[in-house]
Amino acid sequence: MGLDAKWAELPSVQRRFLLFTAAVAIIFLLLCLRLWYLQIINYEEFQDRSTRNRTRMLSLEAPRGPVFDRNGHLLVGNRPSFQISVMRQDVENKDALLLRLSKLLEIDLEVLEKRWQDGRRYPIYRPVPLAHDVSRELMERVQEHSVELPGVLTEVRPVRDYLEKGSAAHLVGYLGEITDSELRSEEFEGYQAGDFVGKIALERSYETYLKGIKGKRLVEVDVKGKLLRQLQAERALPGNKVYLTLDRELQRAADEAFGDQSGAAVAIDVKSGDILAMVSRPTFDPALFARGIASDEWTALLNDKRHPLQNKVVAGQYPPGSTFKMVVALAAMREGIAGSQRTINCDGDFELGGMRFRCWKKAGHGPTDLKKALRESCDVWFYQVGLELGIDKLSAAAKEFGLGAPVGYPLPGEKRGIMPSREWKRARYNLPWYAGETVNASIGQGFVLSTPLQLAVMTAALANGGKVLKPQLIDRIEDWQGNLLMETGIDIVRQISYSASAWREIRRGMVAVVNELRGTGQVAKLEQVVVAGKTGTSQVVRRKSDEEEEEDDNGDVPYRFRPHALFVSYAPAEDPQIAVAVVVEHGQHGGSAAGPIAKTIMERYFADPQTETEEE
Structure with a gap:
């Protein structure tokens, strides 16, 4: 009898029991095989997976x-x-x-x-x-x-x-x-x-x-x-x-002196090029970004017309105004056009080809030599001298001082400013240069643009006898254990050559600006140190008629049309240590708006070190 016949003769209950038993045996065998695979064959892999599930x-x-x-x-x-x-x-x-x-x-x-x-x-x-x-x-x-x-x-x-x-x-x-x-x-x-x-x-x-x-x-x-x-x-x-290279106390003094005004201030060591303080206003709080800035805060910063995110020390470009006059005077002396004794009469106007260029002082300064021209900031004297000098020689002299090109700020964002020439205008506008444009350039107006840092480098070179220094921001870098990784040193970009008498005449004029009667920068005078300086006012829009200027004097001109106020200075005059450049946007007058900020910085710099210790 075959197996099939025997299976058929078994009662149905017994057949079901045998099938169930076989199924259980097969399942048990498969489980044993799986367990053997997990624990023996792939033990390490699954042990690692198990660990990762709880670590x-x-x-x-x-x-x-x-x-x-x-x-x-x-x-x-x-x-x-x-x-x-x-x-x-x-x-x-x-x-x-x-x-x-x-x-x-x-x-x-x-x-x-x-x-x-x-x-x-x-x-x-x-x-x-x-x-x-x-x-x-x-x-x-x-x-x-x-x-x-x-x-x-x-x-x-x-x-x-x-x-x-x-x-x-x-x-x-x-x-x-x-x-x-x-x-x-x-x-x-x-x-x-x-x-x-x-x-x-x-x-x-x-x-x-x-x-x-x-x-x-x-x-x-x-x-x-x-x-x-x-x-x-x-x-x-x-x-x-x-x-x-920053000095914290000097930085605080410059920042506080600005108040709510817009603009920039920078102070540098005239012997090393170290940036001692640099302030750009308005500003922002970096902590906003450290915690993740909210979209409305970011939008407010972007839409602020006073540009709080811009570093105006290196990216703000302004006509230098009368702070540029020392460069014009030096270039004229080198070319033999003007010396300390050359006198030009200022009656308040300068005529050229039917065009009228006015001095800031409507009544004029009368007979004016170099020292008086700097002290009282006579525009007519510089109109005449600049016209005789010519734009190309003036441009070349300015570039020696670092104007019209980056001065080497060690972080990104520096603008080059503009120092025009005939070639520059032809390349940019495909137009010839006109004599009237030279007249404007001679008082730091027209196409001329500079950054506050460029003005500080220029002022330092005026103070140290012509050494144009690369601005330094990093003093040194150490690892967390104190080992020196990097250190910067003095970097002299170029030495400008002028006679000793030329440097002396410029210093005399700048000292007179701050320390003599009728000087436009007397507000910056210090009792303990002789400061040399120069005020500047740069026009935002064209000069107006006499009647409109009368309205300006009454304070009716809108803020955005008011001229910028500038002041550059160094001290001590006989043995300079520090140079300062200040620009107050729409501050109107360099002496009254920018001068006090420069004075505050100088006062802090020359303060008794004991005073600083006591304040801390």
């Missing part, structure tokens, strides 16, 4: 390098900040989680949803920040509800602390989250989405020095992503220490 490798942010002034005062540091983040893979119900966090953190749900979406750029193992720089109270509130918040982490991270607020904002710059385009560039190789990097100025240009080396920590978490314990850690290394 997380978190990165530790490295503190950026601190920034100090020349005397070791901290300007930019770091402070601990509480951040609420989330591990996305540990979240089962995103909507419910974000709604709960919105109520706990008092943040709009839409904001949290956008940050979640932005976090899709991040590596899966990296926490997505949902709230930056939260208060301790909110952080503790989140920790108290951690059971309800699977995957949510409370982290302490270093954030930039700008101790001087907006005072040195244009010099220091700010941080921002790295963009997709930056991640694709070679400059940011090795960075990850979510990293914060320097965006402008020092923070950007010295990113490689300032950034630290990230650390790591391996932590154990439960099934809801809650941190249980730290398994191991590799500490982060801070960035390098950057020491600037």
